[in-house]
Amino acid sequence: MGRYFGTDGVRGLANVDVTAELALDLSVAAAHVLADAGAFSGHRPRAVVGRDPRASGEFLSAAVVAGLASAGVDVVDVGVLPTPGIAHLVAATGADLGVVLSASHNPVPDNGIKFFARGGHKLPDEVEDAIEGRLRETWARPTGAGVGRVTADAGAGGRYVEHLLSTLPHRLEGLKVVVDCAHGAAWSVGPEALRRAGAEVVVIGASPDGLNTNDGVGSTHLEPLQAAVLAEGADAGIAFDGDADRCLAVDAAGAVVDGDQIMGALALALADRGQLHGDTLVATVMSNLGLLLAMRSRGVQVLQTGVGDRYVLEAMREGGYSLGGEQSGHVVMLDHQTTGDGVLTALHLLARVAELGRPLADVVGVVQRLPQVLVNVKGVDRSRASSDAGVAEAVAAAEAELGTTGRVLLRPSGTEPLVRVMVEAGEVAQAEAVAARLAGVVSARLAL
Template sequence: MGRLFGTDGVRGVANVDLTPELVFRLGRAAAHVLSTDAGTRFLLGRDTRLSGPMLEAALTAAVCSAGGTVLSCGILPTPAVAYLTRRVAASAGVVISASHNPIEDNGIKVFASDGYKLPDAVEDAIETVLDRHDLPRAVGREVGGAEVLSDAADIYVDHIASHVVGSLGGMRVVVDCAYGAACRVASMLWERLGATVILINDEPDGARINVRCGSTNPEVLRQAVLQHGADAGFAHDGDADRVIAVDETGSIIDGDAIMGVCAMYLHTQGRLARRTVVATVMSNLGLELALRRAGIALERTKVGDRYVLERMREFGATVGGEQSGHIIFLDHATTGDGALTAVQVVNVMLETGQRLSELAAPIERFPQVLLNVTVADRGTVTGHPAIEAAVADAERALGPRGRVLVRPSGTEPLVRVMVEAEDEGEAESLAGHLADLIARELRGRRA
């Protein structure tokens, strides 16, 4: 069997790949590895997926069988679990969620006691003992129990609200909760801040989580912002660790633009650590150029917030993230936080007195064409002479005003082709040529 943990925990189709039996074994292994001298306390939250209670029951049983205590928070955003794990000094935090994935999927994310996602070595240690039958089992009075942390949402909302620089009285905000984990905390937060808030897709409905809504479909938010004449809109994904914004004109402000808006403002205040933003290879060239004009460097990593966070901590940067809206403000959080990111955007609006459209205007978005090629062995693209030569030719054709990226997918039998250029037609032509070449050379087909 391959490695169980992926770049963001364990994921699969609930009750098929991610079964209660597997979650029980995973929970017992995690309790064994993450227990401390002070005992074993796991703080547990989930999104609204229909399979959530089933998997929560399995995980709770696992921790209790190991003699630990579960602090159950119910439906709660992933970043809230990360924050609360550190706040209440739990041994670990666990989120049952598959983030932006389809409704049939679910996943297990584990945070260490410091609120950060587990490093590879700890995940490997959990996998090593996953199938052991000799792990300790509590008996009699040693059997663990479950408690409800009834004020979990209030504590988290207080934490986010503490970062707002002023009253939002008179501001009209639309929030798309994606039928997910943001449903309860969104209304609590924005009403507390004094904004007029219009919530959409705000029922905790696991049959509709992420379906034609939220950060993966911001057109719904765009229409609502225009309909209600809002100053801004924010769309979360299922576990609310991402956010995509919409300005007052209806323009979509993706994760790149959000990072640019916040970083450029922080830089003017002398508060952008290392004068650097960390993003992935997929972030738009327009962000890089806008930051460069402002005197800010862009450090790129592999795709995945895990790699962004690692580089931020290594480099000492405090702002980083992904085009998808997974933004990390390391001064305030240990992981991506959609609500915190939205608040940071609003702070810049308050401090500058500018509209969101004005703040995002300097960040040009280059046309970006993405194509996939299905292949039998995605690894063979690396170092392939003909493909490397074609990529070099495309890069020479584009010069400094374009970018080419060809990479194997980390999870699927695909080679991904990305081309950015000032002219969309040129980007489409170059990307198509590269995709066709890869398909021929690797005996694949365009997906």
């Protein structure tokens, strides 16, 4: 697999790339790295381990638990819970480490291993590098009372729901909501949280069998949710992905509500309560220009980062900001959670609807999305995308044509000979024409 850790833990085809042996070895190495860094000094180390419902998660979580316990770490196994739920439990219980077995929105054959440090934060790159560097090293194994003990915690999900409800600024009575749990990790806690918040809840995609996670349902397949919202006459629909770290929505007419619109609505809700730290929203460069224009008109700054939730989180923590996220629906509310949390996002979005007494479409209508066209230009030297004079000249001409109501972004792939050309404009035809023209220049100038 090359370097095991990517931008969001270790991920790949389960039992081929992500094997039981790798899960055990990574867990042992993580225990050793954190111990040598002083994370366990003065006390017996403890870890929280959980997973999404994929069948492969059963043997992979068993391997992680075995690896940690063999290295002298006591393990609390919380079973199937959303990734953000496990992050919260790590922080709330004072655990030294958290491990999640999930491939998020990926199809069922994939799986992944994600580590959280004390406090429920993702491991820094240098710690991940240190873990990889110590894989399969020779080590002195503890014996007798030195080995870790393993306990199951059946009440962990309930405590996570209590935490979610404690953050709610307004209850949800009067709202009828369809929730699609993607046959994933939120199949139980998602509907429970919404019901206890006061909503009338209709549930779909909540029968995980280990093989159906994300299969035609959830945030990557919104059609069943759209149909259910219309059939039920619901006020809104909510869709999670496999590990419920993201959330998308559907309004009463079946129109999709994306992460940019959700962030816009939440930013204004926080600003109204004086809780939007620095009057700033953190978003990636891929967020729609419509979000930036809407926030600017209402006195909210938008700080843009590279693509990836870890870059959003880094900027939020460095600046002390309270809200950030991605167009995909991965939204971080740092006053309440250390990572993206789909159930938390859903609760706060619906609370805004209930608070204002207006339809979801009106609440998220603060963000008018501009047409956005993305073209992948293959077979090019991505390393020259930012330095080629001809490309720069074409981009400048396009930006001049689009003016203040359009935008151009060139993003070289990190892994392939490919450059992504993204264009936003007031009209679809203009965005398509400009994107096609720029793609032609990139292809001609950077051809391998």
